[in-house]
Amino acid sequence: RYGSNALILILAFVGIVFVANYLAFNNPKDLADMTEDKQNTLSPEMVTALQNLPAKLSATGYFSPQTPRDTAQQLLGNMKTNSQGNFDFHFVDPVANPLDAKNAGVTGDGKIVLEMNGRKEIAGYADESELLRAMNRLLNPEARTVYFLTGHGERDINGSGQTGMSRALETLQNKNYTVKTLNLVAENRVPDDARTVIIAGPMQPLTPNEVGLLNNYVLHGGSLVVMADPLPLTDLGDQPDPLTESLGRVWGIRLRNDFVVDTTSTTIQNAIGSVYNRSHPITNAVTLLTIFPLARSIEISTQPSEGISLTSLVETDPNSQAWGETDFSALKQSGASVALDPATDTPGPLTLAAAGENATTGGRVAVFGNSIFASDDGFDAYGNGDLFVNAVDWAAGNDAAVDITIHPPTQRTFLPPGGLKWLAILLGSVCILPGIVLGAGIAAWVSRKRRG
Template identity: 45%
Template sequence: MAKKQRTQHPQQSPQTYAPLGLWLAGAATLATLILLLLKFLAYEGVYTPPDAKRFNLVMWIAAGLILVGLAVYALLDPQRTRQFIFGRQARHGSNAAITLVAWLGALIVVNIIAVQYPKQWDLTEEKKYTLAKETEETLDKLSAPVHAIAFYTSQSSPQDARELLENYKRSSNGKFTYEFQDPDQNPMLAQQLGISGDGKIYLEMGERHEIVSYASEQEITRALVRLMNPGERTVYFLTGHGERDIEGYGNDGYSKLSAMLEAKNYTVKSLPLLAEKKVPDDALAIIIAGPQHPVSQEEVDLLSDYVAKGGSLIVMEDPVPLTQFGDAPDPLANYLVTIWGIRLDNDIVVDTNSSSPLVPFGVDYSTHSITQKLRGIASFYPEARSVSLVENPPHAVDSLIRTLDRAWGETDFATLQSGQAAPNQESDIAGPITLAAASEDTTSGARVVVFGDSDFASNAYFDRYANGDVIVNAIDWAAEQENLLNLTPKDTIYRQLKPVSNVTLALVAILSVCIIPLLVIGGGVAAWISRRMRG
């Protein structure tokens, strides 16, 4: 009986598994490209990796696997590798593929290095993208890490803010980090941090915090200085005359303004001056917001003494017909016009440019510290009175906010009630109307800001347009918190393209349309003739 022969299975050669190396290199290349894309999206703020360090490690591993896969293929099938590199087909047809792979690998490595070790050069003449020396010194002196949360809605453009915050992060040696949040998608966080409106930046250092109203190097650096110098800053709201309630949550209340000031590290207190008989020593500013009854002469004398010693005052008085002043004298208004040259007119502003004529819009801002950053953003003042500046005032006075020309100050209140108001050149105040003014005594350091309205800062309107920024900036300026650090603003260099002469245009046209194509055609003809001659 014959023996049963065993089936001989051919032994698998190493070359059989060589393609696995190419598959590994291809998959690793795809993974690396995807990770580089995610890294770019993370840099732009579109994507946030759960673990940045692990993400970078995975990216490096994927890049390394490209080389591992190619090495595996070369080891398992050295003959084809040599043929691919040195063979006739490679010499005549594979150079382009090799060059492409080499360039692709080089680009991947260079991109990984660039992402891991970013370096920027500011080549602009005015060094537009370079932080000021004072800012870099402030970042060096940070005693604790600072985290910034920038609140931008989907309707806004955060790119400039992102670039600015990235500059801070890059110059901080790891002490400054930031993130972006959409207050519409995360309203609880915005409310918890005291954020109202778009474009605000919340800065946090330990248990201390500051809120920056808009993304600018000056504002952010000043906020950092305040975080490092956390002395108590107290402002007082005068009470006893029917003023706005700083704790009131209704539309007429000032709780939003109070919350914003507290979020900026202010201590906000009430001041019943008639009972206290003295302005507290720690008062950086006294705010008088919409009194319904006149402030007494005794109180005005106390306020006058306080201001004469370098104190600051913010006055917001509504039109007389909307209060209970009646025909009673107004000692506070008399003090403002006599000592500061700022007059609260007995009128109501009518603005025909507004859809509601009794809600004038402030659109013309001065270059004063309070309003210089607000250009292009309107503010409005429901049922306001005008503010006038006397000739030859005792101190320099700045008209902060004005309407357009078509507004006027109506003094005939009966015509307003009948709906027949029209500008009267003899009795009314012609536009443009000043809605707010500021003055400073450079000798004593005293500062005064006067508004002809208190509604604009109430809860009903605080978040609208630039209203909240106007009153917060005014308090910052009055409390002398706007100049803790002076940065020299960078001058914008405007460049104009000089028109090209007709002769130059003709030469460019001849060069591009005639000469270059003729050179290419001539080179081709010369090559063809040369080949024909060689046979």
């Protein structure tokens, strides 16, 4: 009799679980988000956008087996549930299907391609705000032209290796940017369609006239992405550098004449960026380290001009042994040892990238003390490519396309119990609870013994 009852209870339990899962799978809208901070609930902006799609929207997630897709699966599933049948998705392994990834313009792992009416946009990571920005670009197509400055030995967008930026060019084009080059000596003006001007590692100084043209462009709402290498890597020598002087004077962003040494790196000349400003669009979603080979440090003014706000975007780890070295001769000598000299060097943590925005004019600048990180040799290393593209997006104004309600995760801190609490837990788990179970067993045994 007891065995039959147990079997019936087990079958009933299994049946209830099966029916509950079946109903949940077929009625996902009736599910309740029980997380404290509603991390499994889409924002109102995303739900509105999905329910007002003018055409079918599809998403393809390019995730290799080495990249977890659980977050993307859940997010895209929620989007499908709320799309009224206008959204669908699937996943592709870019390692097993490299041709599919190449045809889609995907050059990394964990990317999501959105497609509507034959047009595509790439979301760099599985994040609701990133997907909503990509959707917004699909729904509101417009010309987005960026210019790479030429004429001073800058990195070649069509070249390869350390001197080329073909990977950056390819990625920007895959994000629907029109990429052109600009020679200010020949043009004597910044084109009207320029969303931003990128200055990638000039070897020769810009002329005062060129800097004046760029300043005027930014004064009227334009933007710059400046990547300036340490002076020994350029042909500037002791010549004045109107560009960096202007950045310091106008914006309060000063590029130091030093060389970042980071002893935590396998190569001390490779500065490691590990501390990111989470309140800025350029770095709020960068999760991987960034590597800056042969970089110079940046100093940010504590009292910038009126209307200008400055942000330190990327810094070295405050616990690492990193500093700004000014003895360039020691670094050039093979096997030479270097050490921090407090009298001449700048101790860490050091700023490797900074941004400035003028609230009055709308002008923006993003400044990096290195250009190799965005070259073909560095673009695909860790978070380098994402950082560069994020900077271009922000400078071009594409960060403000969507104002999304983010669900900030609740911070939970575990504090180990101490003193009497720890003793109570120990006694309760080791002595009291086992003692109760043992006592109940003995009592039951004695009771049966008396009855029998």
